[in-house]
Amino acid sequence: MDLKEAMQQRHMVRKYLDKKIPEDIVSKINGRIETNNKKYNLNMKLMLNNDTGVSSIIKLILARGVNNFIILAGDNSPDLEEKLGYSGADIMLYAQTLGLNTWWVGGTYNRGVSKYVDNKKVTGIIAIGYGQTQGVPHKSKTVEEVSKYKNTIIPSWFIAGVDAALLAPTALNKQDFMIIGNGNKVSIECDNGIFTGSNVGLIKYHFELGAGKENFEWE
Numbered sequence: 196m197d198l199k200e201a202m203q204q205r206h207m208v209r210k211y212l213d214k215k216i217p218e219d220i221v222s223k224i225n226g227r228i229e230t231n232n233k234k235y236n237l238n239m240k241l242m243l244n245n246d247t248g249v250s251s252i253i254k255l256i257l258a259r260g261v262n263n264f265i266i267l268a269g270d271n272s273p274d275l276e277e278k279l280g281y282s283g284a285d286i287m288l289y290a291q292t293l294g295l296n297t298w299w300v301g302g303t304y305n306r307g308v309s310k311y312v313d314n315k316k317v318t319g320i321i322a323i324g325y326g327q328t329q330g331v332p333h334k335s336k337t338v339e340e341v342s343k344y345k346n347t348i349i350p351s352w353f354i355a356g357v358d359a360a361l362l363a364p365t366a367l368n369k370q371d372f373m374i375i376g377n378g379n380k381v382s383i384e385c386d387n388g389i390f391t392g393s394n395v396g397l398i399k400y401h402f403e404l405g406a407g408k409e410n411f412e413w414e
């Protein structure tokens with residue numbers, strides 16, 4: 196499975212099997228985290244065999260067996276959320292290619308996990324492991340509802356990018372964004388309060404994967 200196929204296969208999974216992630220897979224995930232940390236100056240960290248990632252109330256109602264998670268962290272800066280959204284998307288999809296499932300938790304994670312990443316700002320966690328199920332595709336808006344292209348002939352790369360962006364996880368699955376294309380320039384409008392940055396990063400990563408980075412430039 197490549198990253199594009201992983202985009203189709205990835206769905207939120209909140210219930211996990213009591214199955215350890217083998218060491219070779221752990222080192223692959225850690226390698227991917229390290230690459231993203233270096234590239235974007237972040238401090239994401241994989242926590243294994245640790246059940247404190249999500250708050251107790253969520254464990255009681257929604258989640259099962261969340262025993263591994265990635266802390267989304269870095270130095271506070273205006274683009275921290277977007278960088279973590281973008282890198283988190285890369286790690287989630289990579290994990291999917293390795294047969295793992297994931298769940299982005301930006302609201303109901305346990306704030307206590309900050310102690311594992313000294314003095315860094317934490318924006319959430321990604322739960323990771325072997326799901327009890329593979330999850331289900333989220334309800335989706337249409338290409339027309341979330342995009343505008345300013346010329347009459349819409350290039351196929353633009354449609355492919357928007358299709359991919361619609362597969363991205365967004366907070367509460369609101370898909371409250373607008374992707375605007377003008378020639379080979381593309382921009383995103385998104386206003387989801389505290390989750391704007393994370394959503395934009397996730398959407399950008401998916402759009403690039405679908406459209407092909409060589410076909411356009413972000414504006």
Ligand SMILES: Cc1cc2nc3c(=O)[nH]c(=O)nc-3n(C[C@H](O)[C@H](O)[C@H](O)COP(=O)(O)O)c2cc1C
Nearest residue numbers: 206207299300301302303333364365366367368393
């Ligand atoms: C920024 C962000 C924050 C999220 N916060 C939570 C959360 O606090 N609790 C939760 O159960 N799910 C959370 N989610 C998961 C979304 O509800 C889920 O990704 C969305 O419904 C789309 O489903 P999908 O992941 O299957 O595409 C969050 C997702 C994102 C992108």
